[in-house]
Amino acid sequence: MPSMAKRSHDPCSIGKFSNGKQNRQTEFSARRQKIAQQRKSIPIASVEKRLIEEVQKNDILIIVGETGSGKTTQIPQFLFGAGFCRDGKVIGITQPRRVAAITVAKRVAEECGVELGQKVGYSVRFDDTTSSSTRIKYMTDGLLLREALLDPYLSKYSVIIVDEAHERTVHTDVLLALLKNVQSARSRSVADDQGVNFGKKNVNAGMSLEKEYGGQSNSFLKKDNREKYAPLKLIIMSASLDARTFSEYFGNAKSVHIQGRQFPVDIFYTCHPEEDYLDASLITIFQIHLKEDPGDILVFLTGQEEIESVEKLINDRLSQFPEGSQKLQVVPIFAALPSEQQLRVFAPAPFGFRKVILATNIAETSVTIPGVKYVIDPGFVKARSYDSGKDMESLIIVPTSKSQALQRSGRAGREGPGKCFRLYPESEFEKLEDSTKPEIKRCNLSNVILQLKALGVDDIVGFDFIEKPSRTTIIKSLEQLFSLGALTDDCQLSDPVGHQMARLPLDPIYSKAIILASQYNCLEDMLITVAMLSVESIFYAPREKQVEARTAIKCFSSPEGDHITLINVYRASNDFLERRSIEMGKAKIEKAFKKWCKDNFISSRSLRHARDIHRQIRVHAEQMGLNLASCGDDMLQYRRCLAASFFLNAAVKQPEGTYRALASGLVVQIHPSSVLFRQKPECIIFNELVQTNSKYVRNVSSIDYLWLTELVPQYYVVKN
Numbered sequence: 001m002p003s004m005a006k007r008s009h010d011p012c013s014i015g016k017f018s019n020g021k022q023n024r025q026t027e028f029s030a031r032r033q034k035i036a037q038q039r040k041s042i043p044i045a046s047v048e049k050r051l052i053e054e055v056q057k058n059d060i061l062i063i064v065g066e067t068g069s070g071k072t073t074q075i076p077q078f079l080f081g082a083g084f085c086r087d088g089k090v091i092g093i094t095q096p097r098r099v100a101a102i103t104v105a106k107r108v109a110e111e112c113g114v115e116l117g118q119k120v121g122y123s124v125r126f127d128d129t130t131s132s133s134t135r136i137k138y139m140t141d142g143l144l145l146r147e148a149l150l151d152p153y154l155s156k157y158s159v160i161i162v163d164e165a166h167e168r169t170v171h172t173d174v175l176l177a178l179l180k181n182v183q184s185a186r187s188r189s190v191a192d193d194q195g196v197n198f199g200k201k202n203v204n205a206g207m208s209l210e211k212e213y214g215g216q217s218n219s220f221l222k223k224d225n226r227e228k229y230a231p232l233k234l235i236i237m238s239a240s241l242d243a244r245t246f247s248e249y250f251g252n253a254k255s256v257h258i259q260g261r262q263f264p265v266d267i268f269y270t271c272h273p274e275e276d277y278l279d280a281s282l283i284t285i286f287q288i289h290l291k292e293d294p295g296d297i298l299v300f301l302t303g304q305e306e307i308e309s310v311e312k313l314i315n316d317r318l319s320q321f322p323e324g325s326q327k328l329q330v331v332p333i334f335a336a337l338p339s340e341q342q343l344r345v346f347a348p349a350p351f352g353f354r355k356v357i358l359a360t361n362i363a364e365t366s367v368t369i370p371g372v373k374y375v376i377d378p379g380f381v382k383a384r385s386y387d388s389g390k391d392m393e394s395l396i397i398v399p400t401s402k403s404q405a406l407q408r409s410g411r412a413g414r415e416g417p418g419k420c421f422r423l424y425p426e427s428e429f430e431k432l433e434d435s436t437k438p439e440i441k442r443c444n445l446s447n448v449i450l451q452l453k454a455l456g457v458d459d460i461v462g463f464d465f466i467e468k469p470s471r472t473t474i475i476k477s478l479e480q481l482f483s484l485g486a487l488t489d490d491c492q493l494s495d496p497v498g499h500q501m502a503r504l505p506l507d508p509i510y511s512k513a514i515i516l517a518s519q520y521n522c523l524e525d526m527l528i529t530v531a532m533l534s535v536e537s538i539f540y541a542p543r544e545k546q547v548e549a550r551t552a553i554k555c556f557s558s559p560e561g562d563h564i565t566l567i568n569v570y571r572a573s574n575d576f577l578e579r580r581s582i583e584m585g586k587a588k589i590e591k592a593f594k595k596w597c598k599d600n601f602i603s604s605r606s607l608r609h610a611r612d613i614h615r616q617i618r619v620h621a622e623q624m625g626l627n628l629a630s631c632g633d634d635m636l637q638y639r640r641c642l643a644a645s646f647f648l649n650a651a652v653k654q655p656e657g658t659y660r661a662l663a664s665g666l667v668v669q670i671h672p673s674s675v676l677f678r679q680k681p682e683c684i685i686f687n688e689l690v691q692t693n694s695k696y697v698r699n700v701s702s703i704d705y706l707w708l709t710e711l712v713p714q715y716y717v718v719k720n
């Protein structure tokens with residue numbers, strides 16, 4: 001059992017739990033009363049007037065306030081009350097994650113006593129609950145960026161609040177630059193009584209990549225029409241923000257600090273470092289379950305695999321408890337789970353049960369999970385990392401930053417006093433970085449550049465990022481887009497390919513595969529491929545059943561590689577569901593589907609998610625008028641299309657059985673999970689590069705070497 005040392009203690013009162021026996025109406029009014037009470041006692045309530053004055057006085061305001069002080073839920077309501085939505089204007093609040101946007105909107109609608117989608121709504125990719133009456137709109141930062149493509153001045157908004165800005169996701173950073181530009185353009189339009197026009201580019205024939213890199217900073221909203229826009233108010237918010245960086249970026253903008261949180265959270269550290277944080281998490285879960293007062297537990301793990309393995313370990317251990325004494329409900333939440341399954345963590349546990357939520361960092365900021373009193377934080381997170389020299393992007397497990405640790409502990413103590421168990425010594429905490437390195441500095445930028453180009457940004461190097469990505473990364477990403485045919489020689493979006501790619505909400509390499517597949521008459525098959533490649537892992541092989549799992553996978557495997565194998569799984573699941581939907585009702589199908597997946601060592605969650613993604617991207621393909629054909633059983637065209645799409649990830653076999661990636665020169669091996677692990681064909685394409693003790697490639701298919709020069713001569717003849 002990890003021994004814990006308590007760091008601080010605040011006097012606490014025990015949270016109250018409803019007995020659930022009141023009739024519905026009394027329950028409803030009691031809940032409304034409770035919410036009204038909560039709102040009054042929230043720290044931010046006492047500074048409402050001052051905050052409104054600050055927003056009125058300052059066009060840009062930076063607000064730093066403790067977790068749970070009421071920034072996300074209350075400030076938009078204050079602004080609404082102060083008249084910021086007059087003339088039908090909207091207050092927009094961005095969140096880095098969908099789950100936060102959805103759940104906070106639901107809470108605020110409830111606080112306002114309105115139906116979701118009326119005064120308060122949310123909009124996230126593929127799910128929009130807003131209507132023409134919506135005045136307080138929660139959304140993801142990525143969604144607001146896409147809105148800017150259609151309405152460059154974001155003209156319906158009077159205020160935009162960028163929440164959890166400390167996360168510094170790529171979308172947040174790009175959004176900040178965009179908003180800065182939109183704000184000054186809107187102010188100019190009023191001051192000069194002269195309008196502005198968005199996105200008209202100085203097409204400069206013959207401009208080379210070199211010129212693109214060397215350009216000067218440009219404002220991409222250019223004056224030349226006569227429309228007027230009302231000024232835009234901008235608020236940047238977080239609990240753990242380096243206010244100075246943001247203030248300087250926005251020309252010494254004013255920052256205000258909100259003191260206090262509603263309930264205390266006691267922090268505990270282990271006395272010694274833990275060798276195995278999964279084991280330590282498991283022990284701490286049961287330690288809390290057996291010894292602590294009622295209250296749910298939120299555990300932060302790094303990804304789906306860890307979550308599923310801890311889920312299994314908890315259930316195994318529970319099965320050893322005497323019948324009827326288990327009383328622990330385990331609910332996972334991670335990005336790859338379909339939305340409705342993610343939202344299960346917000347439902348109360350069955351009466352008398354304690355809920356254990358196993359979460360990735362998607363539950364780290366903004367969300368309030370009702371019932372959570374205990375947080376377990378092993379101190380790790382899976383983060384993107386990019387080596388621009390090798391053009392290699394990977395996900396690696398790294399220690400959290402101090403600001404992430406603070407956010408995690410902030411998930412306890414929202415409805416009453418809480419406790420946070422950090423599974424590392426306090427001395428380790430002191431060594432953590434203050435904040436997380438901005439994502440823009442650790443990822444490939446081709447997607448961002450594609451979006452910026454679609455927004456009309458000419459000069460990427462000169463673009464006013466809050467922190468500039470490295471020049472090498474920008475150059476590599478531009479080169480990649482150029483190789484994919486998304487950019488013309490003068491660095492503009494190509495027509496139609498570049499524009500079509502920017503419309504698809506996917507990585508450029510996948511968008512390109514979809515556009516090409518339309519020409520190769522195999523789009524249906526490529527849509528399945530992209531959907532299956534977008535989820536974590538389709539096959540699930542428990543350690544103790546490796547042999548059985550390998551036999552089961554053989555039923556689907558194709559000698560041509562993992563891509564066709566994934567298509568076989570998808571098609572088999574289609575057949576299964578079609579047959580069953582004739583035989584049985586909806587509720588039974590779900591159960592039968594789970595059993596079918598389990599028998600075949602397939603993760604039913606991942607497959608469901610892939611089916612969901614497939615449905616969504618198919619709608620995009622239809623709307624774009626692409627040719628929705630399938631190549632049926634003759635997969636040759638499909639394999640040629642794989643080669644033409646993923647040529648940047650082609651590799652050839654070396655005499656000793658390793659592979660040399662043609663674009664980067666890296667020496668890689670086929671991952672043991674690939675169906676081609678033993679077969680080792682002469683030439684392959686792959687979709688993922690993972691770095692453990694060696695460099696492995698996953699999702700691999702064999703191709704004919706000559707296809708590369710035949711299908712992508714502009715790259716292979718010229719370059720290699």
Ligand SMILES: Nc1ncnc2c1ncn2[C@@H]1O[C@H](COP(=O)(O)OP(=O)(O)OP(=O)(O)O)[C@@H](O)[C@H]1O
Nearest residue numbers: 067068069070071072073074107239366368414415
């Ligand atoms: N869904 C909910 N159920 C119950 N209480 C809630 C809910 N959402 C918010 N609250 C209450 O409102 C308080 C303020 O939440 P809010 O999200 O506005 O804080 P915040 O300052 O934005 O915190 P953070 O920085 O952690 O996002 C919470 O501490 C909690 O008491």
